[in-house]
Amino acid sequence: MSEAIVGANGFQPLGRWIASLLKAAAILIAAALAGICIGETRIPPETVMQTLANRLFDASYALDPIDEGIVWNYRLTRAIVAACCGAGLAVSGLVLQSLLRNALADPYLLGISAGASTGAVLVSVAGLGAGAISLSAGAFAGALAAFGLVAALARLSGGNAGVQAAGQIVLAGIAGSQLFNALTSFIITRSANSEQARGIMFWLLGNLSGVRWGEVGTAVPVVCLMLVVCLAHVRALDAFTFGADSAAALGVPVRRVQAALILVAALATAVLVSIVGSIGFVGLVIPHAARFLVGVRHARLMPATALIGAVFLIAADVLSRTLIKGQVLPIGVITALVGAPAFAFILIRSRRLR
Amino acid sequence: MILSTHDLGWSPRRGEMIVRNLDIAVREGETLGLVGPNGSGKSTLLRLMAGILTPSRGDVRLGGRSLRAMARREAAQSIALVEQHADTEDRISVRDAVEIGRTPWLSALSPWSAADDAIIDDALRAVDLEPLAARDWTTLSGGERQRAHIARALAQRPRVLLLDEPANHLDIQHQLSILDLIAGLGLTTIIALHDLNQVMACDRIAVMHDGRLRALGPPKDVLTPFLLAEVFSVGVAILSDPEDGTPILRFKPL
Ligand SMILES: Nc1ncnc2c1ncn2[C@@H]1O[C@H](COP(=O)(O)OP(=O)(O)OP(=O)(O)O)[C@@H](O)[C@H]1O
Ligand SMILES: [Mg+2]
Numbered sequence: 001m002s003e004a005i006v007g008a009n010g011f012q013p014l015g016r017w018i019a020s021l022l023k024a025a026a027i028l029i030a031a032a033l034a035g036i037c038i039g040e041t042r043i044p045p046e047t048v049m050q051t052l053a054n055r056l057f058d059a060s061y062a063l064d065p066i067d068e069g070i071v072w073n074y075r076l077t078r079a080i081v082a083a084c085c086g087a088g089l090a091v092s093g094l095v096l097q098s099l100l101r102n103a104l105a106d107p108y109l110l111g112i113s114a115g116a117s118t119g120a121v122l123v124s125v126a127g128l129g130a131g132a133i134s135l136s137a138g139a140f141a142g143a144l145a146a147f148g149l150v151a152a153l154a155r156l157s158g159g160n161a162g163v164q165a166a167g168q169i170v171l172a173g174i175a176g177s178q179l180f181n182a183l184t185s186f187i188i189t190r191s192a193n194s195e196q197a198r199g200i201m202f203w204l205l206g207n208l209s210g211v212r213w214g215e216v217g218t219a220v221p222v223v224c225l226m227l228v229v230c231l232a233h234v235r236a237l238d239a240f241t242f243g244a245d246s247a248a249a250l251g252v253p254v255r256r257v258q259a260a261l262i263l264v265a266a267l268a269t270a271v272l273v274s275i276v277g278s279i280g281f282v283g284l285v286i287p288h289a290a291r292f293l294v295g296v297r298h299a300r301l302m303p304a305t306a307l308i309g310a311v312f313l314i315a316a317d318v319l320s321r322t323l324i325k326g327q328v329l330p331i332g333v334i335t336a337l338v339g340a341p342a343f344a345f346i347l348i349r350s351r352r353l354r
Numbered sequence: 355m356i357l358s359t360h361d362l363g364w365s366p367r368r369g370e371m372i373v374r375n376l377d378i379a380v381r382e383g384e385t386l387g388l389v390g391p392n393g394s395g396k397s398t399l400l401r402l403m404a405g406i407l408t409p410s411r412g413d414v415r416l417g418g419r420s421l422r423a424m425a426r427r428e429a430a431q432s433i434a435l436v437e438q439h440a441d442t443e444d445r446i447s448v449r450d451a452v453e454i455g456r457t458p459w460l461s462a463l464s465p466w467s468a469a470d471d472a473i474i475d476d477a478l479r480a481v482d483l484e485p486l487a488a489r490d491w492t493t494l495s496g497g498e499r500q501r502a503h504i505a506r507a508l509a510q511r512p513r514v515l516l517l518d519e520p521a522n523h524l525d526i527q528h529q530l531s532i533l534d535l536i537a538g539l540g541l542t543t544i545i546a547l548h549d550l551n552q553v554m555a556c557d558r559i560a561v562m563h564d565g566r567l568r569a570l571g572p573p574k575d576v577l578t579p580f581l582l583a584e585v586f587s588v589g590v591a592i593l594s595d596p597e598d599g600t601p602i603l604r605f606k607p608l
Contacts, residue, residue: 235460236457238454238457241442241454243440245401245437245440246437246440248405248406249404249406249430249437250457250458251428253425253426295445295446296444296450297446297450
């Protein structure tokens with residue numbers, strides 16, 4: 001905790017910054033390693049390391065090909081995508097909370113999750129595209145359509161930058177989400193049998209089982225790009241502390257920053273939702289947990305949020321695979337089931353500290 | 355002529371002009387008091403001058419250059435605004451809140467430095483908030499928040515300071531000390547005030563009425579019983595301080 005006090009303004013000297021970065025990387029790698037080892041079949045860390053050496057550096061350790069396959073094709077990809085999702089959703093939530101000055105904002109506020117489910121249902125239940133379109137593509141298109149609608153509605157109804165606009169986005173998001181959720185229910189009740197409905201339900205609650213290297217190739221660049229854009233705006237986000245007008249008075253081009261960050265958060269969320277379904281809780285609560293730990297200055301808060309989100313989701317994925325023997329629980333169930341009490345604990349502790 | 359407005363007018367997107375035909379030239383180093391009844395357009399004028407609102411008509415010029423032609427960041431390096439209502443629920447420390455005032459001066463190429471720390475120290479000292487620097491914003495009293503806002507504006511190191519009723523919430527001692535502090539800064543200052551006796555200390559005052567500029571000039575010339583009756587609908591007796599002869603306004607219902 002000592003360096004938390006020294007770097008009070010959140011902008012640390014380069015040396016300490018690099019040290020923090022290394023520490024974060026170490027935590028992340030340790031979490032991922034644990035995530036790869038633990039599972040239905042336990043795999044010793046040496047095997048994991050040797051597999052990585054074989055694949056990455058052409059080392060030639062003799063390994064059980066089954067173990068090697070599990071590590072390389074299943075567990076590693078899952079861990080990477082889980083980390084991306086955790087970081088991406090949590091930072092999206094943080095950015096929206098800061099921009100809209102609303103503690104309850106989360107990435108699904110913009111209609112993205114509702115739109116994705118409609119898209120997914122259209123493809124899988126109503127048979128849109130006749131098999132040519134994947135569930136993910138349908139979900140992505142739905143998410144974009146819903147976000148477009150919400151953004152247009154917010155613009156038509158408020159437009160002006162500032163507090164007013166923030167309120168309009170929240171309201172437009174609620175309206176858009178309700179509309180698309182109703183559409184989803186409508187399609188399911190019209191044409192789905194109970195088996196299909198269950199499948200959709202499962203998908204919506206988040207599911208990392210189908211994740212392979214292809215998904216890694218989409219999630220990693222998208223989340224990295226988003227993190228870079230958001231990290232470039234940490235000072236601007238600080239300036240929003242006293243509202244959008246105050247940010248404008250501090251020289252922040254409010255509309256441009258709002259548009260750019262909301263767009264980036266929405267796109268990243270849409271991509272992630274279309275890969276793994278809408279995992280709840282992360283985007284809403286991780287930023288708050290991070291605030292308790294490192295304070296409200298974004299230069300520290302944003303990296304902390306990304307790291308906690310990533311580690312949290314890797315852990316949640318492990319739990320979802322191991323909690324009930326022989327069955328994989330939807331990860332969204334775990335994030336809420338484990339995350340809510342953990343968050344309650346942080347809430348209570350922070351009170352005592354004050 | 356550091357800050358000037360030229361036929362300035364503003365209206366919401368669909369609506370009537372809320373302020374109009376404003377021609378005000380603020381001189382370098384002067385303190386301009388802004389008075390007028392509730393809803394007369396003082397805050398709107400200050401927000402236009404700060405560049406937060408874009409004029410619907412005319413323009414605001416800083417040193418002769420239109421704010422429209424300036425990047426927001428550049429304007430913010432010269433003009434700071436203390437808003438009438440600005441608050442946060444974040445658990446941010448007072449010092450962090452003041453540090454946010456450095457935003458227009460920082461970039462990837464000019465990161466936070468020891469000089470910035472010194473500026474923050476000065477700003478906190480100026481408003482007497484050093485002892486509270488580590489406190490949570492949400493635990494501050496209304497007056498302490500107001501002083502922290504002023505410190506944030508000072509941390510911006512502006513040439514022009516715009517203050518929207520900065521004496522609100524302050525006890526009388528801090529009202530006087532803030533006004534004293536502002537007078538001692540030597541900055542060009544435009545300050546909206548409701549206390550017409552405090553306005554007496556300004557170099558000039560501008561009287562707003564129904565979105566228009568009703569009068570502009572030295573306090574003694576402007577605040578006549580006739581104008582006060584017309585703009586504020588009050589009667590006034592002008593007394594004078596036996597010590598130094600400063601006029602004191604005593605108000606009565608008309
Ligand atoms: N965005 C807006 N849309 C419509 N009307 C507005 C808007 N902003 C301000 N007004 C109106 O413009 C008028 C001037 O408002 P302004 O806040 O400038 O007054 P003021 O002189 O600062 O008043 P006060 O002394 O109460 O602070 C008010 O009648 C207000 O209701
Ligand atoms: Mg006002």
